Amino acid sequence: MECGAPQLAIVEKNGRLLLGLKKTGFGSGYYNGFGGKVEPGETIAQAAHRELQEEAGITATSLQHRGVLTFAFDDQQLPWEVHVYRVPDYTGEPCESQEMAPVWMHPQELPYDKMWADDRWWYPVFLRGASFQGVFAFTNTTQLVWHNLQEVEEPGKLPATELLTV
Numbered sequence: 001m002e003c004g005a006p007q008l009a010i011v012e013k014n015g016r017l018l019l020g021l022k023k024t025g026f027g028s029g030y031y032n033g034f035g036g037k038v039e040p041g042e043t044i045a046q047a048a049h050r051e052l053q054e055e056a057g058i059t060a061t062s063l064q065h066r067g068v069l070t071f072a073f074d075d076q077q078l079p080w081e082v083h084v085y086r087v088p089d090y091t092g093e094p095c096e097s098q099e100m101a102p103v104w105m106h107p108q109e110l111p112y113d114k115m116w117a118d119d120r121w122w123y124p125v126f127l128r129g130a131s132f133q134g135v136f137a138f139t140n141t142t143q144l145v146w147h148n149l150q151e152v153e154e155p156g157k158l159p160a161t162e163l164l165t166v
């Protein structure tokens with residue numbers, strides 16, 4: 001069942017990344033890719049297209065599925081999976097939305113202190129062009145206490161439970 005699984009689209013074009021400063025909701029105050037939950041009747045990739053249009057005002061011309069991240073929180077009942085897509089090109093002009101203020105960044109200058117704590121682990125793999133799966137455990141919503149990240153051939157094939165044993 002795909003409904004509900006969040007996704008994240010990261011635009012990488014001409015050697016720079018388009019991130020957004022999240023202004024509202026979960027993760028506000030952090031720089032992130034563009035994304036949100038999958039709506040009924042959508043595939044995860046369709047939701048990534050829609051969220052990119054809604055939050056950044058641009059239309060992806062292709063999406064590359066690059067990662068699956070599982071997050072567990074000690075203050076939430078269920079873990080959730082986030083599917084990460086690379087967007088190598090798009091049409092339109094990025095513009096600020098109610099949720100996100102888009103900013104172009106150089107990969108070597110990512111503001112990891114203003115991003116989710118897991119991002120410093122998987123962005124380097126993403127930027128190398130590899131695919132990945134990971135499990136990340138948080139306490140107090142934002143403090144990362146444990147993780148296991150692996151490069152994979154095809155994201156989503158490895159059961160998350162296999163990442164729980166190291």
Ligand SMILES: Nc1nc2c([nH]c(=O)n2[C@H]2C[C@H](O)[C@@H](COP(=O)(O)OP(=O)(O)OP(=O)(O)O)O2)c(=O)[nH]1
Nearest residue numbers: 006007008025026032034035036037082116118119
């Ligand atoms: N980089 C990064 N992104 C994350 C992490 N955890 C996490 O949910 N995300 C992403 C996935 C989604 O794009 C977004 C959270 O989705 P959401 O559905 O709660 O966002 P939202 O409040 O904007 O909801 P929506 O109405 O747009 O669906 O944050 C993380 O640890 N690192």
